Structure formats: structure tokens, C-alpha cells
Amino acid sequence: MDHVFFPAFSRVAISGGTHGNELSGVHIVREMQKHNVNQMGSLSVCPILSNPRSIEVCRRYIDTDLNRCFTDALLSTPLTDSSSCELRRAHELNALLGPKGSDRAMDLVCDLHNTTSNMGLCFIIDFLDWILLHMVKYVQIKMPTAPIRVINTNVASKSLSYSVDSVAKHGFAIEVGPQPHGVLRADIYNMMKEAVDHTLDWLNKFNAGTTFEGDKVEVFVWEKSVDYPRDPETSQLTAVIHPKLQDNDFKLLQHGNPIFKTFTGETVNYEGEDLYPFFINECAYYEKRIAFHLAKKETIAFPPISVKKE
Amino acid sequence: MDTQEGACLPKLSRVAVCGGTHGNELSGVYLIKELMKRRREADDEEQPILVLSNPRAAQQCLRYIEVDLNRCFSHDALNAPLSDSAPYEVIRSREINAVLGPKGSADSVDFICDLHNTTANMGLCFISCSDSDWISLHIFKHLQLCIPDIPMRYLHFDLSHDEAYSLDSVGKHGFAMEVGPQPHGVVRSNVYTTMKTALELVLHWIRLFNCGTVFEGGPVDVFTLVKHVDYPRDCSTHDIVAAIHPLLQDKDFCLLNPGDPVFQTFSGETITYNGSESLYPFFINECAYYEKGIAFSLSRKSRVNVPSLRANRDQSR
Numbered sequence: 001m002d003h004v005f006f007p008a009f010s011r012v013a014i015s016g017g018t019h020g021n022e023l024s025g026v027h028i029v030r031e032m033q034k035h036n037v038n039q040m041g042s043l044s045v046c047p048i049l050s051n052p053r054s055i056e057v058c059r060r061y062i063d064t065d066l067n068r069c070f071t072d073a074l075l076s077t078p079l080t081d082s083s084s085c086e087l088r089r090a091h092e093l094n095a096l097l098g099p100k101g102s103d104r105a106m107d108l109v110c111d112l113h114n115t116t117s118n119m120g121l122c123f124i125i126d127f128l129d130w131i132l133l134h135m136v137k138y139v140q141i142k143m144p145t146a147p148i149r150v151i152n153t154n155v156a157s158k159s160l161s162y163s164v165d166s167v168a169k170h171g172f173a174i175e176v177g178p179q180p181h182g183v184l185r186a187d188i189y190n191m192m193k194e195a196v197d198h199t200l201d202w203l204n205k206f207n208a209g210t211t212f213e214g215d216k217v218e219v220f221v222w223e224k225s226v227d228y229p230r231d232p233e234t235s236q237l238t239a240v241i242h243p244k245l246q247d248n249d250f251k252l253l254q255h256g257n258p259i260f261k262t263f264t265g266e267t268v269n270y271e272g273e274d275l276y277p278f279f280i281n282e283c284a285y286y287e288k289r290i291a292f293h294l295a296k297k298e299t300i301a302f303p304p305i306s307v308k309k310e
Numbered sequence: 311m312d313t314q315e316g317a318c319l320p321k322l323s324r325v326a327v328c329g330g331t332h333g334n335e336l337s338g339v340y341l342i343k344e345l346m347k348r349r350r351e352a353d354d355e356e357q358p359i360l361v362l363s364n365p366r367a368a369q370q371c372l373r374y375i376e377v378d379l380n381r382c383f384s385h386d387a388l389n390a391p392l393s394d395s396a397p398y399e400v401i402r403s404r405e406i407n408a409v410l411g412p413k414g415s416a417d418s419v420d421f422i423c424d425l426h427n428t429t430a431n432m433g434l435c436f437i438s439c440s441d442s443d444w445i446s447l448h449i450f451k452h453l454q455l456c457i458p459d460i461p462m463r464y465l466h467f468d469l470s471h472d473e474a475y476s477l478d479s480v481g482k483h484g485f486a487m488e489v490g491p492q493p494h495g496v497v498r499s500n501v502y503t504t505m506k507t508a509l510e511l512v513l514h515w516i517r518l519f520n521c522g523t524v525f526e527g528g529p530v531d532v533f534t535l536v537k538h539v540d541y542p543r544d545c546s547t548h549d550i551v552a553a554i555h556p557l558l559q560d561k562d563f564c565l566l567n568p569g570d571p572v573f574q575t576f577s578g579e580t581i582t583y584n585g586s587e588s589l590y591p592f593f594i595n596e597c598a599y600y601e602k603g604i605a606f607s608l609s610r611k612s613r614v615n616v617p618s619l620r621a622n623r624d625q626s627r
Contacts, residue, residue, distance in 0.1 A: 027550075027553075027576060030549065031576045031577075058600075058601075116493040116495075116496050178493075180429040180491075180493030180494060180496075180597055181493065181494070181495065181597075182429075182494065182597040182598075182600070183429050183493075183595055183597045184550070184553045184554075184595075185553065185554070185559060185595070186553040186554060186555060186556045186559060186574045187556050187559065189553055189576075190556075190574075236343070237340070237497075240340075240497045240498070240499045240502060241498075241499060242499060243499045243500050243503075246498060246499060246500070261499050263340060263341075263344045263502075264344075281496055281498070283493055283494075283495040283496045284495075286371075286495070286496075287371075
């Protein structure tokens, strides 16, 4: 593959508390703010708490999920008196970190999340972005024993990307689990912090002129989601994730494998193409009607890159 | 009436099972709903009484709407005058006390089992305000015998029956059944199954007891609460400045010795336990306790000799 050149990174934001009860990111950002971190090497760094009101009450959101508010359509909808608290905040964040799609936007936003699923450390990207794939590879090499994976949400276009990190020229989420919402685990905090440090480290090396050789990385590409079995009248769950699926994120799920166990003890089996499950039993997804997501695994080659010299 | 050979207690004629006292502790919420559904389908009005304690909180998947329902049941709280602006849970506690109580009176139910989950790695715990409620202790022994592979402990909070503030204290006998670890707002199959199996065994023991079975006495290890320990906090903002240390995390009921690590600050330093006595920690990193100022609780282990037990042969209370 041909060598690719990218401009240097000048302005990066680390956002936490996009969901107010996902505590690793809240505390990483608070700690950076406490120590007045605003410059790291050649980078101007902006640590930011995305949803302070929901952090205050330790809830995912006040009115609506902030991390679904950043599509072009929602960002261009004029605010009214009845606009949700989060939509207002999304417009503020877009002004601060964006505007999305413009040249003034942050070069990079890294948005920090936790999940109740046993997903280890995941980089969640909306598109194949050579910068992000190089960054992931670097973090994987620096943290060889950590379970690190890449998820491509496979969204159709940047305009339809709904997450806060889509505001930047390069954006991604770091998702670490398992951790209950509203709980801070030291092991999860430490893993996330180390990944953030290595990410910033990579950006500085990139800016300094390092050539990063091409390579390959495994990527899980979102294919579809599966909901819980529900009572047709009440919509209440009638089954839970089967013990053989629980905590087995990224282990191949094959046709015929158990996926749910009803409250009366029966097993429901998976029917469909062999795929890789993730976000298995994520707390916040019960209301979004997602018991787990399914992905295809692909190996993606990426080219050598270095900074575009002025 | 206790004799040297054992204890006799009245039959447990009225039994209640409560779930969703905290609306986001989902094993209990779903178990109660499932039991209610089965009862409707079987058209069966039999015991036990089933209560979804905090329906509004369960509906919104929150611990509570205004105040913690499971702190509303002390004698003083239940008898204080009710204002017009009383919180939802205070009103609800009076409703529950009317149905299952009144607490302290002869009309209260004989036994309550209140179902809870915790984010702490506590396995199955019975939580009681008494270390001499032979009913509860015998039920615990029965479960230990029937499901020996499930890690289980008997926790004792040393409070008088009047002072006890939890829902299970409304009955003449009772305990909270706490199962973890499970994130709030999530139902894990293994945790649900443990709770369901344990509850079935509780009710089975009660049936055996009421039929006249004599239960042999024996020793039971009881963990009695000594104190709570809060997180280190910032003096001005009150925000936590450290997390439970990785070496303490998930180590509920593993002896904590003076000098052992308990917290890790955000800058990576270790804070050690500075108490003088080795104690047993529990409720380590329970989500709902951050706001109560509890990082973990500490207990002393003691052995209680439980006498043999059978039901009174006559029906008088």
C-alpha cells in the first residue's frame, strides 16, 4: 500500500461522562482538569466533561442519550424551549469541539465509556481511518496482555454518525468493561488511563515525524443486533442472556448455540450466520431493545503513514 | 419457649416475599413478577404474600424515586406524622406496613424474605438485625446443606427490632437475601437462578417447619457489622479521590489485616487499612453506597450455637 501523509495533530479533546454513570472517564477527565492538563508535548489537550448534569446525579442521561445527538440533522435542528437538556448540550459541544464537518473542528476527540459487558478494552470507530488503526496497533503493542479490540460501527456516512466523537476530524470512543454503571473499579480505570496515555504518546510521536510502518489489524464490523424475547403485550423481558453466552463477548456464536434462558428455565438458541457477539448484557441497552450486537471479523491492512511536512 | 434440648416457636402461618425494594436490583424484580404471573395463571391464592415493594422505582429502573425505601421501616420512621409533602417512598412504607405489619404488633406477618442484589462480590448473604433469630439461622443452615457450592454468609447488623430500618424487619422474623455481584439494572442468569433456588429452599424449609419437622442444632458463623469505611474525598468538592484498591476489589469476606491495601488514588498511590483489628470486609464497592459514604463495611466473625428447633404443637401465638 502507498505511504499516506496526514497533517500534524494540534488540538485534541478527551471527553468523559458523556454518560454520567460511566465513571472511569469522569474521573480520568476530572484528574486531568485538576492538574490543569492543557498541553502534552506538541498537543493542545482539552479534557472535557460532556454531560455535567447527568454526572451530578450519576445517571446515563437526564432527558435523552447525549451520545445519540450528534447527527448532522440533530445538530442543525434549531433549539426550542422544549428541546431536551442533552440536545442543548450537544449544540454547545458542537460549538466547542466542532463545528462537525468544518475545518475548525478538533483534530481528534477520544470519548471515554464503560460497559457492563465483558468487552475488555475496545476502540469504537465509525469508519476505517488509517490514523485510528495505527493508534490502535500502537496501543496493542504497548499493552500486550490487555484484551484490546477494534469495533467498526459501520455507520453509512459521517453525517449519520451520532456520537460526540464524530464532531472531530478523527474521532473514536474507548469503551472498557466490565464495570457496573455508577461503580469505579481501579483495574478498569488503570487500563483506560494507560490506553489514553499511549494514544496521546502516539500522536506526539506522529507529530515529531516518526514513520509508522503499514500493518494489519483485526476489526469487528457491526452486522446486526438481537433483542431479548419479550411479552408481546407488556414488552417486559421473558428471558435473560443464557449463562453460556454471558461474558463471552467476541467468542464466535454459531447457529444452534444457546443465547437466552427464559424465567421458567427454557433455552432459546441462536439461529443465523456464525458471527461475533459483543455488548452482551449491556445495562443501558435493555431500553434500546438490544440484548447483544453481532459482528463479522475482518482483517484490515493499513498503509505506512507519517506527518505531512509543511 | 426454649428448653435445654432446643427451641419451640410458633408456626409461620403468614409469609411474605418482597422484591424490587430497590427498583434496579433486577433479580428480585423479575423473580417477584414471575411468581405473580405463575400465581395468576394457576388461579392460586396460596401463600406466600408477594409484594413488588417499589413499583415506581422498578418501572423506571432506579434504586428509588425520592428516598431509599429500605431505610423507612424503623419504629420511629413508621410512626412519625405523615406530612402532605412526604416522599413517595415514605408513603409506600406506610402502605407496606399496613399490609405486612403493623411492625411490632401481633398482626404482622410471621416471616418476610426481601430480595436484593449488590454490585459487590458477596455471593449469597442473609442480612438480619438479630444473631439469635433461630428461624432465620436454621433457614441459613438448611441452605448451606442443600446448596453447598454457593458461597453464602450470615450478616448481622446489631440493631434492636424497633431500630431496624429495613423492610424485612416489619415481620416477626425475616431477613434480606442479598445476591451479588450483579450490576444494577442488569439481570445475570446465574445470579437470578441462585436467588430463585435459594428462595425455593427458604419456602421449602418453612413448609417442613410448619409440618412439625425437628431441625437439629449446630454452629453457624455469623458476621457482625463493626463499622463502615468511606472513600478518601476532596475536602471542598466531596468527590472521591481514590478507588477501591485492586487487591481489595472482589475480596468480600477475605480477612483484611492492618497494613493491607484498601484504596488506590487517581495518581496511583496506595492507601492502607489503618485499623488495629483484622476484620472481614463486605459490600466492597457497592454502587448505591457511594452516596451513603461507604466504600466497604467491616465485620467480626463469631460462632453462634443454634439450638434445635421445631414448631409449637398448638396453634396459639
